[in-house]
Amino acid sequence: MATIVDITEEKALEVKKFEFTYASADEPSIKKLDMPIAKNSITALIGPSGCGKTTLLRSFNRMHDLYPGNKYNGEILFKNRNILTSKEDLINLRIQIGMIFQKPTAFPMSIFDNVAYGMKLQGIKNKTELADRVEKALTDAAIWKEVKDRLKHDANGLSGGQQQRLCIARAIAVEPEVLLFDEPTSALDPISTAGIEELVVELKERVSIIIVTHNMQQAARVSDYTGFMYLGELIELGRTEELFVTPKEKLTEEYITGKFG
Amino acid sequence: MTHTQKRIITNNIVMILSTLSAVIGIGFLFWILGVLVMNGVDALSMTIFMEEGAPPGYEESGLKHALIGQLIIVSVATLFGVPLGILAGTYLSEYGQKSKLAETIRDISDIMMSAPSIVIGAFVYAIVVVPMGHFSGWAGSIALTIIMLPIILRTTDDMLQLVPSTLREAAFALGAPKYKVITQVVYRGAKAGILTGILLGVARVAGETAPLLFTSFNDNFLNTDMMEPMASLTVTMYNYATSPYEDWQRLGWAAAFILSMFILSLNIIGRLLIMKRKGK
Amino acid sequence: MSTKYDNKIDEIRGLISTLLENIVVANQISLEAFCSHKEDAFKEVQEKLNNIAIQGDIIDNEIIKTFALFGPEAKELRTLVAYLKMTNEIVRIGEGVKKYTRRMKDHTSSDVNLVPLESTIVQLHKSTIKALEYILKCFQDLDGCKIEEYYRKVMVEESKNDDMFSILEKEIMTLIIEERELSPEYVKVLGTLRKLERSCDRSVNIANLMLYAKEGGEIRVYS
Numbered sequence: 001m002a003t004i005v006d007i008t009e010e011k012a013l014e015v016k017k018f019e020f021t022y023a024s025a026d027e028p029s030i031k032k033l034d035m036p037i038a039k040n041s042i043t044a045l046i047g048p049s050g051c052g053k054t055t056l057l058r059s060f061n062r063m064h065d066l067y068p069g070n071k072y073n074g075e076i077l078f079k080n081r082n083i084l085t086s087k088e089d090l091i092n093l094r095i096q097i098g099m100i101f102q103k104p105t106a107f108p109m110s111i112f113d114n115v116a117y118g119m120k121l122q123g124i125k126n127k128t129e130l131a132d133r134v135e136k137a138l139t140d141a142a143i144w145k146e147v148k149d150r151l152k153h154d155a156n157g158l159s160g161g162q163q164q165r166l167c168i169a170r171a172i173a174v175e176p177e178v179l180l181f182d183e184p185t186s187a188l189d190p191i192s193t194a195g196i197e198e199l200v201v202e203l204k205e206r207v208s209i210i211i212v213t214h215n216m217q218q219a220a221r222v223s224d225y226t227g228f229m230y231l232g233e234l235i236e237l238g239r240t241e242e243l244f245v246t247p248k249e250k251l252t253e254e255y256i257t258g259k260f261g
Numbered sequence: 262m263t264h265t266q267k268r269i270i271t272n273n274i275v276m277i278l279s280t281l282s283a284v285i286g287i288g289f290l291f292w293i294l295g296v297l298v299m300n301g302v303d304a305l306s307m308t309i310f311m312e313e314g315a316p317p318g319y320e321e322s323g324l325k326h327a328l329i330g331q332l333i334i335v336s337v338a339t340l341f342g343v344p345l346g347i348l349a350g351t352y353l354s355e356y357g358q359k360s361k362l363a364e365t366i367r368d369i370s371d372i373m374m375s376a377p378s379i380v381i382g383a384f385v386y387a388i389v390v391v392p393m394g395h396f397s398g399w400a401g402s403i404a405l406t407i408i409m410l411p412i413i414l415r416t417t418d419d420m421l422q423l424v425p426s427t428l429r430e431a432a433f434a435l436g437a438p439k440y441k442v443i444t445q446v447v448y449r450g451a452k453a454g455i456l457t458g459i460l461l462g463v464a465r466v467a468g469e470t471a472p473l474l475f476t477s478f479n480d481n482f483l484n485t486d487m488m489e490p491m492a493s494l495t496v497t498m499y500n501y502a503t504s505p506y507e508d509w510q511r512l513g514w515a516a517a518f519i520l521s522m523f524i525l526s527l528n529i530i531g532r533l534l535i536m537k538r539k540g541k
Numbered sequence: 542m543s544t545k546y547d548n549k550i551d552e553i554r555g556l557i558s559t560l561l562e563n564i565v566v567a568n569q570i571s572l573e574a575f576c577s578h579k580e581d582a583f584k585e586v587q588e589k590l591n592n593i594a595i596q597g598d599i600i601d602n603e604i605i606k607t608f609a610l611f612g613p614e615a616k617e618l619r620t621l622v623a624y625l626k627m628t629n630e631i632v633r634i635g636e637g638v639k640k641y642t643r644r645m646k647d648h649t650s651s652d653v654n655l656v657p658l659e660s661t662i663v664q665l666h667k668s669t670i671k672a673l674e675y676i677l678k679c680f681q682d683l684d685g686c687k688i689e690e691y692y693r694k695v696m697v698e699e700s701k702n703d704d705m706f707s708i709l710e711k712e713i714m715t716l717i718i719e720e721r722e723l724s725p726e727y728v729k730v731l732g733t734l735r736k737l738e739r740s741c742d743r744s745v746n747i748a749n750l751m752l753y754a755k756e757g758g759e760i761r762v763y764s
Contacts, residue, residue: 066433094436105431108449117445118435167431174435201545220610221545244609 002034002234003248007225012178012208013037013060014077020055023069029055031232032074037178042200042209044223044240046216048260051229053212057180060210061097062090078178095122097178098171103187104163106155111147114155114166118174133173141169142199161192168199172207179203181211185218197222216256220244228252294521301518304511314481314492317506324516326483330492333485334398334477335467338405342466343459346410350417350455355443367418370411381407382472390476398487401477405466412465416458420451453534460531464524470495494520546611553607553624554683556600557631561677563589564635568673571642572666575649583646590639597632601625616754623754626762630743630750634673637736637743644733653726658712662734665705669737672698672744679751688751695748702741709734 014037020030030052037043045053055064062083064070075082083093095118107114115134124130134151138144143165147158155166164184171179181200185193200209200222213219219226220240227237228251236249247253254260312323349366357363385404390396424447432442448455470493473479478490479497494516502513567589574582604625607613613621648655655662672695679686713731717724746762753760 061434063430063434066430091436091438094434099431099434101427101431101434103425103427105425105427107428107432107446108452117432117437121435121437121441170435198544217612220612241606241610245606 002236004034004036004234004237005225005239005242007036007038009038009041011036012039012078013210015056015075016077017074018056018059018076019073020052020059020064021071021073022055023067023071028073029232030059033232033234035227035234035237037208037210038225039208040204040206041224042204042211042222043225043227043237044219045210045212045227045229046214046219046255047229047235048255049214050231052232053229054182055232056229057182057210057212058099059084060178060180061094061099062088063099065090095174096176097180098174098176099180099182100164100167100171100184102183104160104167106158106163106166109155110152111155111158111166112151115170115173118170122174134169137169137173138166140172140203141165142195143169159192161188161195164188164192164196165199168196168203172203176207179207179209181209181213183213184211186214193218228255230255297514297518297521300511300514301521304515305518309512309515313483314497317504317509319508322508322512324494324497324512324519326480326492327494327497327516328519329483329485330398330477330480331467331494333487334401334405334473334491334493335463337398337402337487338409338466339459339463341402342406342409342462343413345406346413346458346462347417347455349410349414350421351443353414353418354421355439355447367415370414373407374411374415377471378404378408378469379471379474382475385472386475396476396478396490398477398484398489398491401473401491401493402487404472404476405469408469408472409462409466412462413458416461417451417455420454420458421447423454424450453537457531457534460527460534464527464531467527468495468520468524470499474499546607546613546617549603549607549611550617550620553600553603554680556596556603557624557628558677558681560593560596560600560628560635561631561673561680564593564631564638565670565673565677567635567642568638568666568670571638571645572663572670574642575645575666576663578649580646580650583642586642587639590635593632593635593639597628600628604628616757619757620754622760623750626760627747627750630746634740634743637740641733641736641740644729644736648726648730648733651726653723653730654716654720655730657716658709658730661705661709661712665702665709665734665737668698668702668705669741669744672702672741676744676747676751679748683751688748688755692748692752695744699741699745702738706734706738 015033015035018030018033018035019028021028033056045056047053058064059072060076060083064072072084074084076084078093078097081088107117109117112134115137116130119130119133124133135144135148138147143162146162147153147166150157155163158166184200185196188196197218200211203209204224211219211223223240225237226240226243228235228243228247228249230251236243236247236252238248243252244256247256308321309323310325310328312321313326314324315322353363353366357366382404385400385407389400389403393400428446428450429442432446433439437445473493473496477493477496479500480490480492482492484491498513498516498520500513501509501516504510504513567586570582570589571586573579574586604621607621611617675691675694675698679688679691710731713727717727720727749762750760753762
C-alpha cells in the first residue's frame with residue numbers, strides 16, 4: 001500500500017484504483033494506483049525507467065486512445081467526473097488538460113500560427129482576439145520579446161529552448177486547468193533547462209502541473225509534491241521538502257540515494 | 262607484401278573501379294543528351310508548335326497535335342492519379358499503419374510499380390477499349406493513372422511516415438480531431454516530399470509509349486475530344502522515327518528532344534525541392 | 542541557481558538575522574540591568590531568550606531541507622555549511638547570555654562586593670556586545686560588507702576582551718585574599734564572567750565562518 005501524504009490543497013485530479021494495460025501486453029503496466037493531484041501545485045513523478053510514470057501521465061489526457069487496443073480500468077476524477085469513460089469528449093478534455101512533450105514539437109507553420117492553433121481549433125476567428133491572446137501566451141512563456149518581430153517566420157528557425165517555450169505558449173493559449181509535462185527539459189541544454197524550470201514554477205499560479213522527470217534533482221528543485229513510482233505502483237507521495245529529507249518508504253530512500261535505477 | 266599494403270592496394274582498386282563505373286554511367290547520360298540535342302535542336306522551329314501533323318513531304322508539318330494531345334492525356338491522368346494516390350497513401354500511413362490490409366496494399370503497390378507498362382496497356386484495352394468499341398483519350402489517361410498511382414501512393418505513404426509521431430500527438434493534445442491533424446499538421450510537414458512524389462510520378466508517365474499504343478492509339482491530326490483516339494508525343498515519335506521519310510524523322514528527333522527536356526526539368530525541379538527542404 | 546533557491550537562502554538569512562538581533566538586544570538589556578541595578582530587567586532578558594534553542598532548530602531544519610532539495614555546490618555549499626555551524630555558535634552565545642544574566646542577578650543579591658569590579662565588568666560586557674554588533678552588521682548586509690574588515694574589528698574586540706578578563710581575574714584574586722570566606726562566591730563570579738569571554742570567542746568563530754563562506758579553503762573555525 002502506498003504511503004500518501006494528506007494534501008492540504010484542493011484536488012485538481014484524483015486517481016482511483018487505476019489500472020492500465022497496453023494492447024500487446026499480458027500484464028497491466030499500472031496496477032491499482034491511487035493518487036491525488038493538488039490544485040495550483042507542481043506534482044513531480046519520479047522513478048526508474050519503466051516504472052509507469054509516463055504511462056500514467058499520458059492517461060490523464062487519454063493520449064493512449066490514439067493507439068488501438070489499450071485498456072483502462074478504475075477512475076480518474078476531474079471536475080467531479082470520471083474521464084476514462086467512453087462518453088468523455090476527448091477534444092474538450094484535451095483543451096482543459098494540455099501536454100508538453102519531451103522533444104519540442106513546433107508545427108511546420110509560422111510562430112503566430114503555432115500559438116493560435118489551439119484557439120483556432122476552438123473556433124475563435126476574431127483577428128484581434130487571436131492576436132491579443134497570442135501575445136499574452138508568448139509573454140507568459142517568457143519568449144514574447146524574442147519573437148515579437150518575427151511572428152510570421154517559420155517556427156523551425158527557433159532554437160530548442162525557444163521551441164519548447166513556444167510549445168508551452170501554445171498549450172497555455174487555450175487556458176487549460178492542468179498541464180502535463182513529459183520530461184520537458186531532457187532534450188535541452190542546462191541554461192534552457194533552468195529557464196524552463198523557472199517558467200514552470202511561475203505557471204503554477206494558474207494551472208495545476210504534473211511533471212514527469214527522470215532527473216531527481218529537477219523534481220526536488222521545482223515541485224511541491226513528489227510521487228515515487230516503481231514497477232507500475234505508487235510507492236510514496238509526499239511533500240517534496242519532506243520526501244527528500246525523510247522518505248517514509250525504504251524503496252524511496254534507496255532510489256533517492258542512488259542505490260538503484 | 263604486408264597486410265596493410267594489401268589493404269591499401271585493394272582499397273585503391275575498388276575506388277578506381279567504382280569511379281570508372283560512375284563515369285561510364287554518367288558518360289552514357291551525357292552521350293544520350295548530346296545526341297538528342299544535336300539532332301533535336303536542328304529540327305526545332307516555330308512551325309513545330311504551330312502546325313499539326315501532315316503527310317510526309319508537306320512544308321507545314323508540326324507536332325502541335327501531338328503536344329496538345331500529350332498534354333491532355335497526362336493532365337487528365339494527373340488529375341485522377343494524384344488525389345487517389347495521396348488519399349491512398351494517407352490511408353496507409355495514418356489509418357492502416359501496420360495492419361495486414363495496409364501491408365497487403367503496400368505489397369500489391371510495389372508489384373504494380375514493376376509491372377511492364379505494356380501489360381497495363383493491354384489490361385486497359387480489355388476493360389475500356391473493347392467495351393467502348395474504339396480507342397480513346399480516356400483509355401489512355403486511365404492507363405497512365407494506373408501506372409502513376411503506385412508511385413504517388415508509395416511516396417505519400419513514405420513521406421507521411423517520416424513525419425514524427427510526436428508532432429501528431431502534439432496536435433491531438435491540443436484537441437484536434439484526426440482529420441485536422443492530418444490536413445493541418447501532417448500534410449504540411451510532408452509537403453515537399455509529397456510534391457516531389459507527384460513530380461516524379463508525372464515524369465514517369467509522361468514518357469510512356471507502350472500503354473498508349475493500345476488505348477489512345479494515336480492520331481495524325483489535332484483532336485481534343487477524349488472519347489476519340491488522341492495523338493500523343495510518344496507514339497507520334499515512335500511512328501515518325503520508324504518511318505522512311507526524312508522530314509518525319511527530323512520531327513521525331515524534335516519530339517524526342519522536347520520530351521526529354523520536359524522530363525529532365527521535372528526531375529530537376531523535384532530534386533531541387535528536396536534539397537531546399539534539407540537546406541532548411 | 543533559480544529564484545526558488547535564492548528565496549530559500551533569503552529566508553534562512555532572515556531567520557539567522559532575527560535570532561542574532563534578539564541576542565544582541567538581550568545582551569544590551571543585560572548590561573543595562575547591571576548598570577542600573579534593576580532586577581526585573583534581568584527577567585526581560587530571560588523572556589527574550591526563551592526559545593532560542595527552538596529557533597536554532599528551525600534554522601537547522603531549513604538548511605537541511607535546502608541541502609536536500611537543491612544540492613548546492615561551491616560557494617553556495619560553503620555558505621550553507623557556514624550558516625549551519627554559525628547557528629550553533631549563535632545559539633550557544635544566546636545560552637551564554639541567558640546563564641550570565643541569571644547568575645549575575647544572583648550575584649548582585651548575594652554578599653559579594655562587585656563595586657570595585659564594576660567598571661571593568663562593564664567594559665568587558667561592552668566589548669562582548671560590540672563584537673556581536675559587528676557580526677550582526679556584517680551579516681545583515683552580507684553581499685556588501687567587507688568581511689576581512691569586520692574580521693579585524695572583531696579580533697580587536699576579542700583581544701580587548703581577553704585583556705579585560707585578565708584584569709578581572711587579578712582583581713578577583715585580590716578580593717578573594719581580602720575576604721577569604723567569600724572565596725567560593727568570587728570563584729563563581731569569575732565563572733560567570735567567563736561566559737562573556739567565551740561569547741566573544743564565539744563571535745570570532747562566526748567571523749571565521751563568514752570568511753570561509755566567502756573565500757573557501759578548509760573550515761578552520763576554532764583557531
